[in-house]
Structures are given as C-alpha cells and as structure tokens.
Amino acid sequence: MWRRSASFVLDKQRQQPDESRTERLDMSERPETLANPNPNPGISAYYETRAAHHGVVTSDWLAQAQAAVTRDPADLTLEKGLVAPAASSSGSAKAFSVIDEFNRWRKQPDLAEAVAAILALTAVIRTSEATTMMELEIELKKASDSLKSWDTTSISLTAGCDLFMRYVTRTSALEYEDFNAAKSRLIERGEKFGEISRKARRTIAMLSQDFIFDGCTILVHGFSRVVLEVLKTAAQSNKLFRVLCTEGTPDRTGLRLANELAKLDVPVKLLIDSAVAYAMDEIDMVFVGADGVVESGGIINMMGTYQIALVAHGMNKPVYVAAESYKFARLYPLHQKDMAPALRPIDFGVPIPKGVEVETSARDYTPPQYLTLLFTDLGVLTPSVVSDELIQLYL
Amino acid sequence: MPDTQSLVNDFVIKLKRRKVEGSHATARQTAELLRSVISQQRVPYTNQAGALIDAVKAVGEQLVAANPVELAVGNIVRRVLHIIREEDISLATNAIGGLGLSVGSDDEDDAAKDDHPALSAAAVAAAFRSTLRPPSLHALLEGVPDSGAVPHASSSGGDSEGKSKSADKSTRSRKLKHDVIEAINELIQDIDTCHEQIAEQAVEHIHQNEVILTLGRSRTVMEFLCAAKEKKRSFRVFVAEGAPRYQGHVLAKELVARGLQTTVITDSAVFAMISRVNMVIIGAHAIMANGGVIAPVGLNMVALAAQRHAVPFVVVGGSHKLCPLYPHNPEVLLNDLKSPSELLDFGEFSDCMNFSSGNGAPLLHVVNPAFDYVPPNLVSLFITDTGGHNPSYMYRLIADYYSAEDLSLQQRPASGN
Numbered sequence: 146m147w148r149r150s151a152s153f154v155l156d157k158q159r160q161q162p163d164e165s166r167t168e169r170l171d172m173s174e175r176p177e178t179l180a181n182p183n184p185n186p187g188i189s190a191y192y193e194t195r196a197a198h199h200g201v202v203t204s205d206w207l208a209q210a211q212a213a214v215t216r217d218p219a220d221l222t223l224e225k226g227l228v229a230p231a232a233s234s235s236g237s238a239k240a241f242s243v244i245d246e247f248n249r250w251r252k253q254p255d256l257a258e259a260v261a262a263i264l265a266l267t268a269v270i271r272t273s274e275a276t277t278m279m280e281l282e283i284e285l286k287k288a289s290d291s292l293k294s295w296d297t298t299s300i301s302l303t304a305g306c307d308l309f310m311r312y313v314t315r316t317s318a319l320e321y322e323d324f325n326a327a328k329s330r331l332i333e334r335g336e337k338f339g340e341i342s343r344k345a346r347r348t349i350a351m352l353s354q355d356f357i358f359d360g361c362t363i364l365v366h367g368f369s370r371v372v373l374e375v376l377k378t379a380a381q382s383n384k385l386f387r388v389l390c391t392e393g394t395p396d397r398t399g400l401r402l403a404n405e406l407a408k409l410d411v412p413v414k415l416l417i418d419s420a421v422a423y424a425m426d427e428i429d430m431v432f433v434g435a436d437g438v439v440e441s442g443g444i445i446n447m448m449g450t451y452q453i454a455l456v457a458h459g460m461n462k463p464v465y466v467a468a469e470s471y472k473f474a475r476l477y478p479l480h481q482k483d484m485a486p487a488l489r490p491i492d493f494g495v496p497i498p499k500g501v502e503v504e505t506s507a508r509d510y511t512p513p514q515y516l517t518l519l520f521t522d523l524g525v526l527t528p529s530v531v532s533d534e535l536i537q538l539y540l
Numbered sequence: 541m542p543d544t545q546s547l548v549n550d551f552v553i554k555l556k557r558r559k560v561e562g563s564h565a566t567a568r569q570t571a572e573l574l575r576s577v578i579s580q581q582r583v584p585y586t587n588q589a590g591a592l593i594d595a596v597k598a599v600g601e602q603l604v605a606a607n608p609v610e611l612a613v614g615n616i617v618r619r620v621l622h623i624i625r626e627e628d629i630s631l632a633t634n635a636i637g638g639l640g641l642s643v644g645s646d647d648e649d650d651a652a653k654d655d656h657p658a659l660s661a662a663a664v665a666a667a668f669r670s671t672l673r674p675p676s677l678h679a680l681l682e683g684v685p686d687s688g689a690v691p692h693a694s695s696s697g698g699d700s701e702g703k704s705k706s707a708d709k710s711t712r713s714r715k716l717k718h719d720v721i722e723a724i725n726e727l728i729q730d731i732d733t734c735h736e737q738i739a740e741q742a743v744e745h746i747h748q749n750e751v752i753l754t755l756g757r758s759r760t761v762m763e764f765l766c767a768a769k770e771k772k773r774s775f776r777v778f779v780a781e782g783a784p785r786y787q788g789h790v791l792a793k794e795l796v797a798r799g800l801q802t803t804v805i806t807d808s809a810v811f812a813m814i815s816r817v818n819m820v821i822i823g824a825h826a827i828m829a830n831g832g833v834i835a836p837v838g839l840n841m842v843a844l845a846a847q848r849h850a851v852p853f854v855v856v857g858g859s860h861k862l863c864p865l866y867p868h869n870p871e872v873l874l875n876d877l878k879s880p881s882e883l884l885d886f887g888e889f890s891d892c893m894n895f896s897s898g899n900g901a902p903l904l905h906v907v908n909p910a911f912d913y914v915p916p917n918l919v920s921l922f923i924t925d926t927g928g929h930n931p932s933y934m935y936r937l938i939a940d941y942y943s944a945e946d947l948s949l950q951q952r953p954a955s956g957n
Contacts, residue, residue, distance in 0.1 A: 355868060518830065518866075524944070525866065527830060527916075529932035 189487035189507060191258065191299035191436070241272045243288040244295050255370075259305025259471040260342040262292055266309050267335030270328060278324060285313060298487035300437030300445055304474040309335065311538060345469040345522035346371050350378040353467060353520045361429040362387045364421070364457075367447040368398035369434025371467040373405055375520070376432075380409045387412045389428065393447065394418055395491045418449050422456045431457045435468040438521075439476040440535050442513035442528025444468065445484065448506065454515035463517035470521045473535055478510045544580045547573060548599055555606035555613065563612035563825060564759065567860035568731050570603060570616040575724045578620075578717065588716050589628035596620055601949050609876045609910075611826040611834070611863045614949065618864065619727060620720075621946045627719040730925070734858030735760055737925035739767035745854065745923070750775045750818040753851075755807065756782030756836045757791035758823020760856045764923075765821070766798050776801040778817060782836065783807050784882040784908065807838050814845045824857040826874075827924075828867045829938050831916030831931025834874055837909050843918040852920040859924050862934065864942045867913055874913075880906035 246268045250261035269288045275281040289306040296302055313331060349371055357363070357379045363386060365372055379386060388406055390413055393399030399415065406413045416424055431453060435444040444450070444466050457464045478484050486506040497503060513528035520526075523534065551573050553559075560566045574596055581595045600617030607613060738760055746752065746768040752775060754761050765777060777800055781788035788804060795802045805813055814820075820842060826834040833839075833855050846853045867874065880886075883906050886893070892904035916931040923929075929937065 355866070358868070524935075525829075527932045527935060529930070530935055533936070 188489055189298040190296040191302070191487055241268075243269055243292050247292055247295075255343070256339060257301060257305075257342050257370075257469065257471070258299055259301040259308070259469075260339050262289075262302050262305035263309045263335055263338045263471075265292065266306065267332055267338075270332050270335065273328075276324065278327065281328065282314060285310060297485045300439075300474045300476065300484075301472045304437060305471055307475060307539075308471055342469060342471065345471075346374045348522040349467050349469065349520045350374045352525055353465070354379060354382065354384075356430070356465065356518075356520075357384055357386055358429075359385045362389065362427055364389045364391070364424070364428045364431045364453070365402060366391045366399070366431075366433050366450055366453055367393045368402045369467065371469065372432050372434045373402060375467055376406060376411065377409060380406075380411050387414070389414050389416055389424055391416050391418050391421060391449065391453075393449075395489070398447070421449075421453050425456050425460045425462065428457075428462055431462060431464045433464070433466055435466050435472055436508055437472050437474040437476070438466070438468050438519065438531055439474055439478055439510070440532045441477055442516065442519070442531040443478070444511050444516065444519075445474075445476075445478070445508055446511065448509050451481075451509040451511045451515075454511045458515045464515060465518055465520060466516055467520045470523045470534070473531055475535060475539060481510055484510070544577050544599075547576060548602060552602055552606040555603060555610065558607070560607075560610075562759075563610065563861050564731065564734075564858065566607075566610050567612040567616050567858075568728060570613050571620070571724055571728045571731065573603075574599065574617065574620045575721055575728070578624075578724070579721055581717075583717060589624055592624050592717070592720065593621055596624065597949055604949055609874060611865070611874070612860055614865075615826075615860055615863055616727075617949060618942045618946045619860075620724060622941065622943045623723045623727065624716075624720050625943055627716060627723060631716055631719070731858065731860050734860070734925040735763045738856050738858065738923055739763040741923055741928065742768035743771045743773060745819070745821075745928075746773055746775055747818075748773060748775065751778060751816055752776070753778040753780070753810070753813065753817040753820045753842070754791070754822055755780040755788065755810070755838055755842055756785070756823075757787035757794075758856070760858065761821055761823045762791060762794055764856055765795060765800060769798055769800050774801070776803065778803045778805055778813055780805050780807045780810050780838070780842070782838065807841075810842050811845045811848075814842075814849050814851060817846075817849075817851050820846045820851055820853045822853075822855055824855050824861055825911055826861050826863045827855070827857055827922065827934060829864050829935055830866055831919060831922075831934045832867050833914040833916075833919060834867070834911050835914055837912050840912040840914050840918075843914045847918055853914075853918060854921045854923060855914075855919055856923045859926060859937065859941065862924070862937055862941060864938045864947055874911065876910040878908040878910050880908055883908055 243265050247261055247265035250256055250264045251258065253261075256264075266285060266289060269285060270281065273281055273284050275284055289310055293303050293306055312334070353375045357375075363376070365376075365388060376388060388403075388411055390399040390403040390406070392415060393402075394417075403413045403415050433444070433446055433450050433453070435446045437445045439445060446466075454464050476484065487508055488505045489507040491503055491505055493503075516528050518525055519528060519531065523530075526534075551569065555566075560569060577595060577599050578592060581592060583591050596617065600614070600621075603617065604614045742764045746765070752765065754765075754777065768775065777795055779788045779792045779795070779802060781804060783806075792802050792804045822835060822839055822842070824833045824835050828834065835855070843853050845851075889904065893902040895902055919931045921928050922931065922934065924937070926937065
C-alpha cells in the first residue's frame, strides 16, 4: 500500500497500531498535543471561527457551535491553568494567557487569524517582565508554541507566529537600541500589523484589476475576504463581469459570497459544488482564496479547490489565487493527507448508518502546477516565487 | 530644447513607420536617444532625479505609443528610469555616509533610521529604496512607516545634514547626470555585447552529434550556433524556413558559410522531423514577466510539437527583451499584422481582391500576423546574457532590472511636448 512508504506514517502506526485509518489520523495528534486544550477535538478551531464569521449556518451545525461556545469559558479557565504554569516557570506569573488574547482578537471578523496571532504575541511582549532580549525571546517562543499547539490545524496561525518570531529574532533595527526602546518598537510594529493586513487586501485587489476584463465570467469557491475585496473593487470600477459561486457545502460559504455580491449588483449564479465541470466551459478564470500558501507554491484551501483546479487545468482555464503574504507557511505537503486534517462536522440531513465512515476533513491541498498566478501583497507571483520568498526570510 | 525634440520626433516617425527592425536595434537606438535627452535636460536645483524621471517618462510615453508592439522600447525606457532612481539613491546614501553617521550599508538599517521628517534627502532615499527593493516577506513587518520611536542618532544627523547639504548640492546635480549617462553607456554596451555573452554559453548546451532545430532567423541563435561550432562541436541544424518572410533561408546560408551541417525544412514539416531533434533553440521577440514568450509566428506550433516529443525548447535572448508586463491578452494586444504582399503576389490575385465586385468588399482576405505567444509551460529554458533560467524565474530578473513604480508609463499626462 502506498501509504506505508512514507516514514511518518510508520511512526503514526507505531503509536496507534489498532485504530482505523481516519481515526488514526486524528488520534495521532494527541500524543504531541497533550497540552492541547482545544475544547472540541472533532472540530478544527479554525473552522469554528470561520463558520461563526462567514457560515450560512445549518441547524445541526448551529447546535454544535453553540455547544462549543457555551463550553468555552470553562475550557478557557482550564487553558489558563495549563498555560500559566508554563509561563510562571519562566519567572513571571501573571493572569495573562496568549490564547485568551488570541481568541479575543479572533472574534473580529475583519481580522485574519495570522494577524490575531501577531497581535496576541504583541500583547505577550507588552505584559512581559523580561529584562533582556533573550528572555523576551524565550518567553515569546513559549507563547507562540502554545498558540500553535492550541490549534495545530490552522496554517495561517502557524505562519503568523513564525513570521513574528522571525521578525523579533532577526530584525537588524534592534541591535542599536537599548532593551526598552527595542521592546516598544516591537510592540508598535506588532500593533500596526492589523493595519498591514487590511492594506494587503487593498493591494491585492488593485493588482488583480488588470486581470478582470469586461465581459468575463469568474468562478469562485467558498468565501474568501480577499476574493470578495477583489470582486468588490472590480464592481466599483464599473467592470462588467459575471460570477459563478459554488455552494460550498457543508457550511455553504458560497451562499454568503453570493449574498454579498448580489448586494453589489454583480450578476451571480449559484452552482452546486458538483456542477463545476459542467459550467467550466463558460468560465474565463477561477478565483480562489487560500487558508495557507505552502513552500511548493501550492495552496491549502477549502475542500473542493483541488478538483476545481484540476478541471480548470484540464480545460485550459487560468486559476488565480488571492492570498496575503502572511499566509505563506513553511510546509511542504507531498500529498493530500500530509497535514493535520482540519475536521468539521458534516450534516447529511439523514442519519448515517452505523459503521459508515464520513470524510470530515475541511480542506485540501492544490499542487502548484494547477495554479496560474498568485496575487499577493508582494506582487503578482508565479507559484515558484513563494518558496523563494520563504527561503529569503527563513534561511 | 528643440534639438532633442526633433530627435525624438524623428525616432517616433521611424518607429511608426516600422523603419527600425528588430528588438536589438530598437533597444539600442532608444537607449541612445534617452541618453541625449538626459544630457540636454536642464536639471533644477532641487529634485533633479524627479526632473530627469519626468523628462524620460514623457519621451518614453511617446515612443511606446509610436510602436506599442515593439516591447523593447518600453523595456529600455523603464531600465533608464530604474538607473536614474538607483543613481539618485546611491548619491543620497553617499552624502549621508559622508557626514560620519553610523549608517551601515544594510538596507534595513537605513530604512528604519531615516524616518525623521526633517531629514528630507534621507527620507526620500529611504522611501525610494523601499520602492526599489521588491516587496518581500522579510520587509512585511519592517516596512511600516512609523512616526514615533525615532532613535536619537538620526535626529542629530538631520541637523548636520541640513548645514552641509547646500554646499554639497551643486556638485551633486552635475554628478547625478554624469552618473546616469555613464550607466546608460554601460547599458548600451550590454545591449551590444549580449550576443557574445549568450554565445559563450553555447558549448554547455549543445553536445556532439546533436540535432538542433530552429525556425526563422535570429541573430542571437545564429551566433549561439556558430560559437558552438567554433569550439569544435560538430552537430546538425534543421532550419524551418519561417514563412512568409523565409528568413530561415538566410540563416541556412549563413550557417553553411560557417561550415555547419544544415538542413532546410518547410514550417509544416516541423512535426515530421521533431522526433529526430535533440533540442529546439529559438530567438524571442519579447520575454514576458510570467515566462511566456512573444516569438515569430509559427513558434507556438513548434513548441507544441517539441512538448509532444519531450524535446527541450530553449529560448535565447538578451536582457533588453525582458518585459515586466504580463500578457493578459497577447493575441489581441501585442500582435502586429504585416503586409499581405509577403504572402501573395498581388498581380496574380488581383481578381480575387477586386473591390468593385459584389458589395464592395473583396472575397479574399489575407491575414499576416507577425507573432505567436508561447506560454511558459512550453518553454524549458531561457538563456540570457546572465545565464540560463527557468521560466518561473523570470520575475526575479525583472525585479533586478526594473522598479515597480515604472511599470505603467502612461499614468501621468504627457508634459514634455
């Protein structure tokens, strides 16, 4: 069997020899995330937020989300209990938790997860009582590790933490100053980052205007704030175009995008997810957002992006990705199951017979050869540029 | 400056009438024209770089409009703009460095330090630098323009800077122009020697007893093949004749004169012969930012044939052909329709093209496009004067040669004429 060939699978098998396949994948995270206080292991925290912000909510989903939210306060105190000892071991006991802070920022629908992470880490610096750069770095490292392990499935969270850590440890501007000045500079930069993320969306929207021509038909998948901004800008500059929205089951994020576009008087047509190939011949380009952009230049995005990209590639249609550069992650997935799966509940509307498995993973990996261009705030990039950028930053 | 204006007008007319053939000649003449524009341009006391940029942009806009299909014009204009910006910054940093400030050569250091509003020159330089440097992940957090938290070193530097700047100024203005002209001379030299530099790499790519296929005639390809021959490689060349201009015949003649084993085939025989070919080498009209190529007509067909048989498709071309634009709609925007007389003998076909028959329009139409667009996935390798590159790497060269803010030349209304 092909899965046996990869060594990491062997490791996982050793850990969980008797689990069935899908269960093994989510169970295998547990040993490394024993400190993971994620309240609901069946649902990825990332998707929980997404659903809260963008989802067209189904009744079942609502019930589960509600349950998760009401359970939240209790769990959060539990988290504090778990994180605080780690922090106090570094000598600064305080009633502050990165994860609380992160969750607070995350509630804002306009703020990307990576930005929330950076803001949370900035708050760590502010409350820190460290007196040297090294101490501060260690403290930050701990905080970012606990953030990362809180939701291992979120790529942009990891990417945001890595980016900020890199900035803190590498920035040359700090070498001149005394510690307090350096600290205030770090805080200031971190706080401005929210601004950057909003600006990044504007930049991407401006860059992509050249590619949307009058009379074109655009296929979009799921709900992405960047893609919405792109289409909004195009509509505001009086471009004539049509949008086909996929439905985006199971959380039906496509409906929400269609909703937003209809408000802008853009002609929209809704498709069920399986009608993509049927509709592809009338489409001029595919526009998708991304949860994360990985080192190969491929993207990790909502389930179904891969098959859309495959169909578009097969029919010679360009696939454009709009993603802010802080979503660039240091990952190199070799196949679909190479990442920790982000799970989410799926409501089929009917009871599923016992013994029938349900694929609950929420996203897939689209390899770079099926993507035409990436629109980022760094410019219009070919997929191979992504690895170049990451190497420049992290090497 | 009636002098430059007439020079510009002459060149514009030449471009409009398509009197300048080929991207190499166009690039060279554009660079020479811009050099004389700059040397004649009177620079004001302040903001000389801005004045030069405006002048070059105004001229450049006319030139590009005169022949939008010849992308080399726009490329050279942008290169010159980039040169002006670069020289201005290097002068500005020299001036600051000369004041004994502890400003390192490190970009980030300067950019972070020079935020003080009073430090005009330094601030301009820093702003320029951040635009010159292509945006990167690394600069994402650094590049925030901040008002507070200015380190004390730079504010004290601002005062001393102000005093010595006026004395420095007059020498600076002359120096900037001088440096820019110097750099343009280098650029012209680069354009002249690009064939040789590309040809130097020939032996690395052409091996003994190989069969090379090319279409039409390109001087770069010719010199590339000859360079390999001179280094005692023996190989065979298939030349597709390149209808309707049959430049392939000229190339075949030249190659035979250099003692190369040459075979002429028709364009339609490319697919029949491609299975025997080891490598396709062609010259480009322009190389786009995504790695696509605007090439003489017929080459897309050759590229598809090469892909079908997994034959490497190599594009040679000097860096003046590197265009920072994306081909949004290449077939529509960037093609040139040439005279039908190249295809048909008008005398023989005069009956078919009779305007008095029927409803006044002739039944026979002739379309003679000059270029093809070859998408990046069909190209295996680019060989430029800086070495061999993957199509997806082209963006990197472009980031080296051009400033991001020069990409569109048409933004401001023409002020020069």
